[in-house]
Amino acid sequence: MPHASVRTIRDEHASLAAVLRSLELMLDRGPADAPAAFFDVMRAMLFYIDEFPERQHHPKESQWLFPRVAERAPEAAAAIAQLEREHAGGEAAVRELQHLLLAWELLGDTRRSAFEEALQRYVAFYLEHMRIEETVVLPAAHAHLDAQDWAAVDAAFASNINPLAQGPVRDGAYDRLFTRIVMRAPSPIGLG
Helix, strand or coil: CCHHHHHHHHHHHHHHHHHCCCHHHHHHCCCCCCCHHHHHHHHHHHHHHHHHHHHHHHHHHHHHHHHHHHCCCHHHHHHHHHHHHHHHHHHHHHHHHHHHHHHHHHHHHHHHHHHHHHHHHHHHHHHHHHHHHHHHHHHHHHHHCCCHHHHHHHCCCCCCCCCCCCCCCHHHHHHHHHHHHHHHHHCCCCCC
C-alpha cells in the first residue's frame, strides 16, 4: 500500500501538471476577443503555482523527504542536489513569469513572445523536475526509508490541502481561486 505522502505528492504533481498544460492551452488560444478574462485566468494559474507548490509542496520535500532519501540512498544524492537547486530558484522563476505576463498585458503584443518563450521553458523544466522526483527520489524512498521515516514524511504532507483539488477537503481560503480558474477559463480547461 502506498504511503499517504507519496499519494499526496503524486496528486499534487498531477494538479500542477494540469495547471501547466492549461497555461499552454490558454497561451495557444491567446486573448482573442476577451483579453481581460484571458489575463485574469493566466494570473490566477501563475498565482496557484507561486502559492501552493512553492510555499507548501517544495518546502516539505526539502525538509522532510529529500534529506532522508539522500542520507539512506546515496545513488539519489546527485538528483536530490539538482532538485534542491531547482527549488531554490523556483519562486524567482514563477515571479519572472508573472512579471512577463503583466508586461504583455500592460504593454501589448510586443511583449508576448518573451512570455511565450519563458513559459515554454518553465513548463518543460517543471515537468522534468517532477519526472525526476517520481522516477528517482520516490523509488529510492520506497527502497530505503524505514517506518519511522515514513511516519515523519507522511505527517508533514498530511497538512497539505491542495487548493485546486476536488473533493471534500479543500482550504476554503482558496475557493475563490479555484472558482476563478474553473469558471473563467474556456473549455476544455474550465467552464467559461
